[in-house]
Amino acid sequence: MSDAAEGPPTVVVAAHPGAPPGVLREVRAGAEEQGVPTALLPDAGSSPDAAARRGAADSRLQVGVGIGDDGAVVVRHALVPDAVLVLGPDAPAGEQRQAGADAARIVGGGALRAGEPAAGL
């Protein structure tokens, strides 16, 4: 069981053990800037989509982010069949930050900004 089951409700980030630390940092920073805490779920090395699915299932906020070993990012909601957001391995840092922010916006019911220019980045 991850730390998502304890403490405040969180967006659960499930990162591959080999996930680039920079990607993980940007994703978590994006959620934090929106005021939503994240928790880290150790991932056994599945695909980013499967990791996101696990994260969403584990999150009391029903939102999970999966990060692959190549830096690909997937955002999922536990009740939504399709991925909400998918980023390729070479996405710029700004888009990775935006993905984390969008995961937080799902929690707050805010409009997603994926695809819009990132402010100040």
Added chain:
Amino acid sequence: MRLVVGVDVGNSTTEACAAEVDEGRETERLAASLTPTTGVKGTPANAAGVVTAVRRALEAAGRPGAVVDTVLLNEATPVISGLAMETISETIITESTMIGHNPETPGGEGLGVGTTVALDELGGQDGPVVVVVGAGADFDDVAHALNRAVERGVDVVAAVLHGDDAVLVANRLDRRVPVVDEVAAVDRVPLGMLAAVEVAPPGRTIRTLADSYGLASTFSLDAEQTRQVSPVARALAGTRSAVVVRTPEGDVTDRRIPVGTLTVTGATRSIDVGVDEGADAIMAAIGRVAPLQDVAGEPGTHVGGMLAAVRDTMVDVTGQPAAEIRIRDVLAVDTMVPVTVQGGLAGEVSRENAVALAAMVRTSRSRMQAVADEVAAALGCDVRIGGVEGEVAVRGALTTPGSAVPIAVVDMGGGSTDAALLDRDGRTDAVHVAGAGELVTKLIDSELGLDDREAAESVKRHPLAKVESFFHVRHEDGSVQFFAEALPPHVFGRVVTVTPEGLVPVPVRRPVEAVRVVRREAKRRVFVVNALRALAQVAPQGSLRLLGSVVLLGGSALDFEIPAMVADALAPHGVVCGIGNVHGTEGPRNAVAAGLVDAHAAALVAP
């Protein structure tokens, strides 16, 4: 039995009504059709649309390719309308005095007043400092540098950032201070100047910097200086965060922009009125010269250009000399448009005053005979022109169950709003006034800052909702609708229009309530104002109370809220107002087309 098709060429749509008529027997209406009008109404280019409308009506009647005995056309006269909008006020910030915007996520809370210092210049300053952080700085590095500076004894009281990092930085500070972020032109913040940074708690707006005496207390201003900075306070009202820098010549000014004059000419005199005086002044000038004979705009201005374009289009359409073309009506509407503030550092947007103008020119020189000739050649049948629009429309409207003479109709179209009255003596009177659906679309587009005509049109035509989760929306009336399948991410969290094709996102960051107010106000200021204005012109002695009943016709009568808004406005005058239902079955459409068929059938019975 003769197969006849009545066709009404309107500004936006061409409507047809196919029927079988026989001497002495009741007319059997078979089907109706609707197609976009081709070309300007009342010009030879209409023929293609007329042929399409006739063929579609026959197809709808299950008789494609049937031999038509007669096509009946209305005596359509060209109506050209134009629109222009002038922004008549502007806000200018000089010397980068002020940053007043609403970043989504400012950091910290409270008010910090100190001298502006660049991050890499931090260290050894006496007195409180406001740290200015440029582009590309990492949030961890910034927080670390600020914490180290505080440890060294620097009194860091606030920070201003380029990136969207305010919460991240504030969360890592040992001493909690207000942090404003997303300041795109942070490199233009003057350094070494006294500045104040204020961030309000979530859900609140700033209090000190948005208040003249708050600014006076913050910057130790005297009475005269306080008077000078009061525009700054006004400009910051309603924001959650702000930065004010005190510079020697810094200022925020509201300025009226001269945008030219209109010359309105009546039967006996002309009056010049400045467009920047606003809609009320323009409409008052038009009222003083009534009846209006012509309107001219100052050359070189938007309004002058629009009026000239309307005139030129009519010259092209009718072949009449320009000197004979008169602008017969103008509707001016005050509006507010979001405009990027000149000199702003964070893309600040200010709501500025603007005036929208609709103008209309009408001619009696119809070229419907040319249309008739083309249609006759295309369909191989007799084509007759008959019936002045207003008369035919009012007779068609009279077939609405429950209506009675005297009866007035209001047809709210795209470019103009038309009214006609049939009185007890059988006389009809008709008027066309400028301003209708296109002006409403333009007002919605500009007031919401959409810059997207299609989105504005969607806002005009459909109710709004907010997508509150992947599985439910809250409609503008507060009701909730659940969806069994997840809604797509591109509508999540957004204000949407509820269209027959599904939910369409509206590109705004304003709440549903605000968008709704803009939509309804635009409709009220154009359709309600124009319905009353046009009806007053045809009403006996100009009194709406003498109208009896008013039937709403045309596409806008199918709008989900316009008929009720017009009916509400007419209710105090004791007028029965409702949506037309031609022959009890056709709704508000087809009044003219069906009216042409009825008139033709009546002529056959009593030749």
